[in-house]
Amino acid sequence: MDQQELQGLVEKISDDFFEKPFLHKASFNSRLRSTGGRYLLGTHNIEINKKYLEQLGEEELIGIIKHELCHYHLHLEGRGYQHxxxxxxxxxxxxxxxxxCNQLPEKKSKRTVRKILVYQCTNCQLTYQRRRSINTSRYVCGKCRGKLxxxxxxxL
Structure with a gap:
């Protein structure tokens, strides 16, 4: 699906479900990461995350478009458009x-993978387990001040 097909789909959904025209621009935005779409208050345009179409299908995309059109039409009418x-x-x-919107499958797998870093003191052999890396040239052992x-x- 390209930008023109998306524009046509948004206009069709607006006419069919809201019985009102969509008079602004609908586009794919590849920079969206944590959301399926967004309605821009200043320009009244709608941006859609294309990954939702690719990974979850057209039915999920239609749900996202309906959601953003709810924001769009309520905002233009001066009514409550917030969640x-x-x-x-x-x-x-x-x-x-x-x-x-549903969570993307690729997001779920990234969150479940956790790494643990193990550091050891060269003097007293004390071990440290950390999730974030330590700058070993700056930090030393808390027990004996030895090199890590x-x-x-x-x-995990």
Whole structure:
């Protein structure tokens, strides 16, 4: 799907579910990372994360578009368009839009992989386990002030 097809889809969904025209620009934004889409208050444009279409399919994309159109139409009408507003929640239910989009599969796998770094003192042999790396030229052993060496890196 390219930008023109997305624009046509957004206009069609706006006409079918909201019975109002979408008069602004809809586009894919590859820089979006933690959200499926966003409605821009200043320009009234809608940006969509293309990864949701690629990984979760067109049905998920349609849900994201409906959600952003709820923000769009309520904002233009001067009504409550924020997630916390009752009017927004009612319109979401009316058009069958999700309140939040599903998480991308690639995000889930990255969060579950944890690494543990193991450092050891050269004097007293005390070991330290850390999730973040330590600058061994700056930090020393807390027990004897000996030099620290990175021993191993484990994944959980």
């Amino acid at each position: 916390k507003d009752q009017e927004f929640k009612i319109l979401l239910k009316k058009v069958g839009a999700p309140r939040f 060496l990175k021993v191993k890196e484990m994944e």
